[in-house]
Amino acid sequence: MQSLVILAHGSHLNPDSSAPTYAHADTIRASEAFDEVRTGFWKEEPHLREVLRTVEGDEIYVVPLFISEGYFTEEVIPRELRLAGWDVAEWDSDGISADQATLVAEDIGREVHYCGPVGTHRAMSDVIVRRAESVTDDPDVGEGFGLAVVGHGTERNENSAKAIEYHADRIRERGRFDEVRTLYMDEEPEVDDLPEHFESEDVVLVPLFIADGYHTQEDIPEDVGLCEDYRDGYDVPTAVDGTRIWYAGAVGTEPLMADVILERAADAGADLNDALATVRETTRVATGD
Amino acid sequence: MSEPITEGTTTVPDIDLPGDAFDALLAAVSTVSGDEPSEGPAIDFEGLRVESRGETTVVEVDGERFEAGSERELHEVAADNAAFVTNWHFFERVAGEGTPRRAFVRWLEAAEERSVGERYAALATGVVREWGQLRVTATVTDRGERRYDVRHLEDAGVPIDELDRHEDPRDARDIVTFDPDGRYRPLKTAPSLRGGWVFSALDHREMYEVVETVYPATVANWHREREGRLDVDHWRETMGRQSGIYGVVQTWDRGEGHEHVNWVAEACCADSQCLKRREWEYDDETDLDVDGGDGVFPCREPCSLVVSAARKWTRLEGETERTYEFELTPSEKEQLEALIDAVADGRTEEIREADLRDPANRYRARFLRAKRLDADGNLCGVPTDDE
Numbered sequence: 001m002q003s004l005v006i007l008a009h010g011s012h013l014n015p016d017s018s019a020p021t022y023a024h025a026d027t028i029r030a031s032e033a034f035d036e037v038r039t040g041f042w043k044e045e046p047h048l049r050e051v052l053r054t055v056e057g058d059e060i061y062v063v064p065l066f067i068s069e070g071y072f073t074e075e076v077i078p079r080e081l082r083l084a085g086w087d088v089a090e091w092d093s094d095g096i097s098a099d100q101a102t103l104v105a106e107d108i109g110r111e112v113h114y115c116g117p118v119g120t121h122r123a124m125s126d127v128i129v130r131r132a133e134s135v136t137d138d139p140d141v142g143e144g145f146g147l148a149v150v151g152h153g154t155e156r157n158e159n160s161a162k163a164i165e166y167h168a169d170r171i172r173e174r175g176r177f178d179e180v181r182t183l184y185m186d187e188e189p190e191v192d193d194l195p196e197h198f199e200s201e202d203v204v205l206v207p208l209f210i211a212d213g214y215h216t217q218e219d220i221p222e223d224v225g226l227c228e229d230y231r232d233g234y235d236v237p238t239a240v241d242g243t244r245i246w247y248a249g250a251v252g253t254e255p256l257m258a259d260v261i262l263e264r265a266a267d268a269g270a271d272l273n274d275a276l277a278t279v280r281e282t283t284r285v286a287t288g289d
Numbered sequence: 290m291s292e293p294i295t296e297g298t299t300t301v302p303d304i305d306l307p308g309d310a311f312d313a314l315l316a317a318v319s320t321v322s323g324d325e326p327s328e329g330p331a332i333d334f335e336g337l338r339v340e341s342r343g344e345t346t347v348v349e350v351d352g353e354r355f356e357a358g359s360e361r362e363l364h365e366v367a368a369d370n371a372a373f374v375t376n377w378h379f380f381e382r383v384a385g386e387g388t389p390r391r392a393f394v395r396w397l398e399a400a401e402e403r404s405v406g407e408r409y410a411a412l413a414t415g416v417v418r419e420w421g422q423l424r425v426t427a428t429v430t431d432r433g434e435r436r437y438d439v440r441h442l443e444d445a446g447v448p449i450d451e452l453d454r455h456e457d458p459r460d461a462r463d464i465v466t467f468d469p470d471g472r473y474r475p476l477k478t479a480p481s482l483r484g485g486w487v488f489s490a491l492d493h494r495e496m497y498e499v500v501e502t503v504y505p506a507t508v509a510n511w512h513r514e515r516e517g518r519l520d521v522d523h524w525r526e527t528m529g530r531q532s533g534i535y536g537v538v539q540t541w542d543r544g545e546g547h548e549h550v551n552w553v554a555e556a557c558c559a560d561s562q563c564l565k566r567r568e569w570e571y572d573d574e575t576d577l578d579v580d581g582g583d584g585v586f587p588c589r590e591p592c593s594l595v596v597s598a599a600r601k602w603t604r605l606e607g608e609t610e611r612t613y614e615f616e617l618t619p620s621e622k623e624q625l626e627a628l629i630d631a632v633a634d635g636r637t638e639e640i641r642e643a644d645l646r647d648p649a650n651r652y653r654a655r656f657l658r659a660k661r662l663d664a665d666g667n668l669c670g671v672p673t674d675d676e
Contacts, residue, residue, distance in 0.1 A: 012475040012594060015466050022462060043593050045477045046505035050589075053509040054501065056388050071533060079530060107520075 003057030004034040004265055005112075007048060007077060008065040008210065010041030017211045018044055020253045021065055027258035027283065033275030034061075034265075042072070048080035052108045060105075060112040061265040065252065067119030067208050069098050070157035082106035083114060095159040096120040096166045100268035113268040118260040119208065120163045121267075125170040130256045132177075132204040133285045135236060135248040142176035146200035150191050150207045150220065153184035161187075164208055177204075185219065192223045195243040202237065202244045210252035221247065255283035293399045293418050295411040302413040304371035304433040310378035311367055314339065315360065318346055334381055336405050337373040351406075372409045375433025384493060389512035393500070394435065394493045397427045420585060421504050421564045422482040425496065437496035441484030452487040458498035461488070465503050470638075476594055478504055478564045478584075507565070507586035514568075514587050522590035524550050525572040528599065535596055541603040547571035549606065555579045557595050558588070561634075615669045617661070624648040624657060 006025055011017035018041060025037045040051025052060070062081070064073045069091070078086035083103040090101035098116025105112045118124060132147060133139050149171075151164035164182050172180040178200050183191040194203065205224065207216050218230040226234035226247055237244040251257075259279045266272050317331045318341050332339040338349040346363050348355045350370045357363035367374045380400075384391045395401065398408050398416050408416075412429035415438075419425075424445055426438040444452060455461070468474050468481040488499050500508060513519045524547075528538045541549060550571050558567045558581070565588035567581035581588075591599070617625075631637050631649030640647050647653070663670040 012597060013473070015473045022459075026459065043597075044475070045592075047593055050506040050509065053389075053513070054506050056390070075532060079532075 001035045001057035002033075002059045002270060003055045003061070004028060004037045004261070004270070005040060005051060005055060005060060005062045006037070006065055006261060007040050007051070007062060008042075009072070010044035011211075011213065012043050014211075014213050017213055020211050020250070020257065023253075023255070024065070024258040024261055027255060027279060028261060028275070030282070031258075031262075031272075031275040031278045033262060033270070033272045042076065042080075048077060049107075052081060052105050052112070055108070058110060059270075060110065061115060061268055061270050062112050063115045063261050063264045064117045065210055065257075065261070066117040067151075067210060067252075068157055068160040068163045069093055069095055069117060069120055070159050073098070073117045078114065081112070081114070083112070086114075090114075091116060093120075095162045100264075102268075113265075113270075115264040115268050118257065118264060119210075120159075120166070121260050121263055122170070123260045123263045124163075124251075125167045127254050127256045127260060128167055128206050128208070128251055129171060129176070130283075130285065131206045131248045131251045131254045132246075134254060135204060135206075135246050137285070139285045141204070143178065144200065144202060145177050146179040146181065146198040146203040147171060147177040148181055148183050148191070148194055148198070148203055148205045150183045150185070150205060152209075152215070153186040167208070185215065185223070190223075191220060192225075194224055194245065195241040198243060201242070202246065204246040204248060206248045206251050209250040212250045212253060216250045256280070258283060293397070293411075293416050295414065295416055300413065301372060301406050301410045302429065302431065304375055304409070304429075305431055306364075306368040306371040306374060307432045307434070310371075310375050310433065311364060313378050313382045314367055314374055315363070318363075332377055332381075334377045335373070335400075337370070337377050351404075371433055373405050375429075376405045376409070379433070379435060379493075389509045390493070390497050392512045392515065393497065393508045394427075397425060397437075398435075420500060421478060421507070422480060423500065423503060425500070435493050437491045437493065438487060438489045439491065439496060439499045440487040441482060444484045444487065449487055449489060453485055455486060455488045456491075456495075458488065458491070458495045458502060461499045461502040476563060476592070478507070478586075478588075479562060480560070480564055504564075504586065510589055511586045519568065519587055519589055521568050523569045523572045524591060527569070527591045527596070531596060535600050538596065538599045538603050541599065541606065547575055547577065549602070551578050553591075553595060553599060553602070554581075556633075557598060558582065560584065563588070613671055615671060617669070620648075621657060621661065624653065628654060 006021055008018060008021040021039050025039050028034065029037045035057055036055065038051060038055055040046050040048050042048055046054055064077055066072050074088045082105055084106050086103055091098035093116065098120060100113050100115045102111055102113050104110065128149060132141050149164055149168045152160055168180050168182045171177065179198060181197050183189050183194060183197065185191055189197055194205065207220055209216050221227050221230050221234055224245060225240045226238045226245065234247065237246045259276065262272055262276055262279060266276065318339060330338050330340040336351045340347045344358060346357045348357060348366050350373050355366040357366050384394055397418050398412060400408065409429060412427055415426045415428050417424060417426050419442060422442050424440050424442045428436050430436055440452060464483065464486055465477055466474060469483040474481055482503065491499065510519060525542065528542065531538050554567060554577050557563065560582040564584045565586055566584035568587045569590050570576045627648035631640065637649060640650055642651065644650050645653060661669055667673065
């Protein structure tokens with residue numbers, strides 16, 4: 001019996017925090033790739049500490065719905081799940097290349113496949129592009145458009161910027177967008193100065209966050225100048241200093257994120273049959289045909 | 290509530306043996322028959338014993354013995370004793386072995402205490418259990434299938450047509466996210482579940498998903514506790530493993546007793562705040578002095594809300610006490626105490642606007658503020674810090 005466990009941060013204050021986690025879990029349930037799909041949280045319930053005891057399967061894939069490899073994926077989650085013998089070297093990662101580690105979770109006395117976070121998987125580049133398609137409602141968006149990939153910055157974790165640069169490089173190499181730049185909230189180049197970093201008239205701004213919350217709903221819209229006060233709302237697109245900014249909100253809310261979760265599990269050995277193709281198809285942006 | 294309630298009268302219902310239960314019985318018999326002498330009965334479960342002896346199948350039901358020489362005869366015997374066959378089929382083939390889910394559905398119908406006949410008689414009208422603020426009613430259909438109705442305790446007697454009916458267990462997510470006043474519920478086991486809804490005619494897995502969504506991991510922990518293997522992490526261990534911004538809570542235990550943890554438990558873990566029964570203590574040698582509550586499911590370690598609150602209190606409690614001097618009337622002193630009580634008990638919303646007798650009445654509080662707080666909000670004009 002094959003089980004998937006999706007782990008996320010959650011929130012004591014914001015009901016939207018867990019919404020993408022549940023949405024992606026539902027998408028994956030519908031694909032029938034797993035006998036069961038469970039969700040666990042750091043700040044909600046079931047807590048990371050107790051989620052594994054709600055799992056009935058014996059082939060268990062644990063996928064963290066986090067953007068970067070760092071404090072949560074390398075320290076908090078392995079500790080709370082009680083992964084015996086965990087060492088970050090198990091992932092043999094340069095900060096963006098974690099794969100998986102098979103370890104006994106002492107909570108349940110059974111092996112689990114602990115996967116790297118969704119944010120550093122190569123398929124995440126496709127989600128960023130899909131997010132741009134969603135917010136522009138154009139499955140072919142690219143020509144005449146710039147793409148700004150925005151992250152928190154390195155203040156808390158140097159791998160956070162690595163993940164953002166990694167995906168921006170990959171998307172740039174495809175040549176789909178006229179220009180692709182990385183911007184940050186708390187370091188240079190800053191998202192506040194977005195128009196200065198782009199020549200394109202239209203720029204899609206995709207924040208690399210898992211859920212919408214304080215940063216994506218309040219900080220970024222105000223910092224970029226989409227609005228004076230986030231409570232007033234803003235249009236998509238909104239022109240700021242001559243640049244039309246298409247603000248996408250947290251990339252983690254994009255339905256295709258379910259695909260990255262599946263890719264992580266597949267890389268760790270999960271048998272998914274045609275679930276990957278199914279999920280890619282069911283989460284597509286309509287072409288209007 | 291520890292005892293299940295049976296609604297209505299109790300007579301064992303007639304059950305039409307469904308095809309899948311009989312097929313499962315045939316399959317069980319055929320796997321142990323054949324040329325090799327069988328090593329025991331194919332089925333031996335709660336009063337139903339089925340054994341293959343060559344061409345004959347011997348069926349015993351509550352000690353009464355039948356012999357069937359053909360599939361048709363076996364079907365006749367099984368159909369005459371459909372309660373026992375469907376009971377075996379449900380627990381041994383549908384619910385499966387060893388899981389908390391199985392233990393929970395057995396507990397719902399008091400399977401360990403009641404015979405199959407007693408149970409089916411009770412299930413015919415409905416067996417009710419309470420789980421936190423949930424009321425779960427187990428019934429059996431005329432084909433021997435378990436069905437469950439889940440609703441809020443306070444909706445016990447409400448006709449089903451007057452409640453919002455749901456079929457998809459995932460709908461429970463929306464129900465648990467906000468309290469009756471529309472506020473976000475950060476703690477699923479807070480006694481603030483809203484009512485007005487019902488999940489009806491669920492099968493056992495759907496019922497279990499609803500319970501798991503409303504009170505995550507409570508069945509798993511209850512199950513471990515019943516088996517005597519609940520892994521309790523006390524305050525000291527839990528705070529000791531915190532890191533990052535929560536690492537500071539380790540400095541709150543200074544070897545000067547556990548009074549502060551009593552306060553935390555009294556503040557956060559009382560039944561009025563959380564329906565889990567607190568099983569964690571200060572450490573494995575030192576119990577807290579406050580009651581752990583009466584909840585049916587246990588709390589095995591300080592939760593993330595308690596850890597977050599402890600972080601805040603660690604900072605606040607690091608301050609040194611000092612002496613202030615305030616001029617208050619006796620009634621004003623009592624009013625301040627009543628205001629603290631009203632907020633702590635979540636009572637402010639229910640105090641009527643014109644009820645001036647209540648010290649926590651809004652006009653009373655506004656009068657006190659007008660009189661006793663200066664322009665900077667200082668009580669009696671006394672600054673918090675020296676100027």
